[in-house]
Amino acid sequence: MKTDNKLSSILHVILHLAEHNQAMTSETLALYLKTNPVVIRRMMAGLRQAGLVVSVKGHGGGWTMAKPLAAISLLDVYQALGAPRLFAQGYRQEAPQCLIEQAVNASLDSAFAEAERQLLQKFNAVNLSDIAADFELRYQQHLLTLEHSAATAQQSKQE
Amino acid sequence: MKTDNKLSSILHVILHLAEHNQAMTSETLALYLKTNPVVIRRMMAGLRQAGLVVSVKGHGGGWTMAKPLAAISLLDVYQALGAPRLFAQGYRQEAPQCLIEQAVNASLDSAFAEAERQLLQKFNAVNLSDIAADFELRYQQHLLTLEHSAATAQQSKQE
DNA sequence: TTTCATGTAACTCAAAATATTACATGATGT
């Protein structure tokens, strides 16, 4: 199956949006995903309805965050996207007559339902600010790496 | 994405096979799924390699279980199928340069990895004999229902 | 009133699971 990438995509986009601190157009945001602005609008439509972002038409318009990142959970975003399918596994028949198939489906159902519960709970526990904080860490680490390689280059120059 | 139904399908099939207690052809098994015998062979190929079933060619040939149901876990079957993808969610880029996207992926990764671990653990804890036992329960319940509706019919006849 | 931006429907494209076709291999029964 082709995977659904909306969640990962829109998170990427709105974290950039939040960093930017002013309205950004669908076209600009589309550059981050190397995709078409319409794809951005389609995904953002759900977030707008959920009150996570605001859109403004016309000159100087575009998208802005409606809430601080700390007030938005991964679960909020997931649900705003329309709660796309989590699992790639399905049943051949949803409501089979065959009692064996019923027993099989019940068994799988229970396993997947439990996993889904846990996953959504985790989504609920993670705020976008947590991800932004992780980005900050990575950024500081990145700066250190640059510094270090600059120092190393300087050193090898002197040798 | 079109869901992957191999796990549910093959479980259905091999439970019928186990019930039957003698070799069954791919053609017969295909009837349970209303599909093509080749589809059965393709899925069963993995189970054969894993030593869960045995196939015999020619007259009177077909498929038989190689182990008792109690000795086969859901995990065994899942892995014998080639461990098909569990989640429908993916990342736009596997190894992104963008630090924001890296942070997003790391966050999702952790959530999905945890869910996968739990799911496989559950698969490991369920044996096919558990599912067969559940089928038996459903079957007994079904018989009771038939009896009851027969009694009701008899009763309404007398009225 | 022109330009910029979103809102959305309709259509096309692409990827992946499943189904089908075709033919090879091997075992059994006559």
Place this chain on the structure above:
DNA sequence: ACATCATGTAATATTTTGAGTTACATGAAA
């Protein structure tokens, strides 16, 4: 031997669904 039955598997077609594209409507700002 050889006809028949059954699996083994490659190649191809079909189907589903996420993503991309085109087209046009709506509304706000210069």
